[in-house]
């Protein structure tokens with residue numbers, strides 16, 4: 001099953017990704033319309049969706065990517081993991097972590113799969129990432145059972161303003177990764193049962209058609225099950241919570257010379273078996289006046 005968010009309402013995506021069904025209308029108000037309420041009732045929702053007569057052909061709304069938002073647009077908690085691919089830790093000049101470095105992306109940075117990315121400074125970078133959305137409250141779960149707590153996976157970009165991210169005497173990533181539009185996700189959430197190898201998904205980022213990142217989630221230092229075991233040992237993960245799982249090598253800031261996003265750049269991010277994102281970079285109004293203190 002694939003679900004998405006259209007104009008803030010939860011929708012089911014047809015198998016050919018051509019049309020959508022509004023969850024609240026199809027379930028006569030039992031689920032939705034807010035996506036969070038669907039995740040809060042995830043087990044019941046999945047059971048309903050598997051048995052309900054969903055008439056995409058007769059009642060479907062045309063799917064337009066520009067109308068979609070993040071699959072879980074209003075999570076209670078957002079987690080992001082740094083340095084979770086060996087080649088990215090290497091290019092960043094860090095040892096391979098023995099515990100997942102964890103920060104947040106604030107929810108106001110969330111947006112849908114396609115659109116413009118407003119560049120607040122001249123040091124904005126790309127990070128293609130697999131994103132996990134929780135379907136059940138998870139507290140002290142083991143890696144073996146962790147996938148059963150997941151609603152699904154989607155494609156994410158962890159856009160990063162490197163000057164602000166790396167300012168200060170100690171790492172404090174969250175603010176530099178949370179400018180408006182810095183967390184596009186989508187185009188939809190794919191449930192784990194529809195992904196043949198959920199721990200081995202090809203991931204790629206292209207800028208103006210040039211491949212910048214290409215890897216597989218098989219290369220994660222801490223796999224999705226191990227991340228969920230680690231996070232849920234410290235605190236409960238709630239339905240609808242979002243986890244950005246880290247990015248592989250190939251970011252702009254690690255290139256020689258460093259390369260950052262410029263007005264007019266087109267960033268495409270894709271994960272096999274899920275889909276893709278596309279942002280066109282534009283200068284933020286007054287960006288020349290914005291001061292980011294390093």
Ligand code: ZN
Nearest residue numbers: 127158246247
């Ligand atoms: Zn990241």
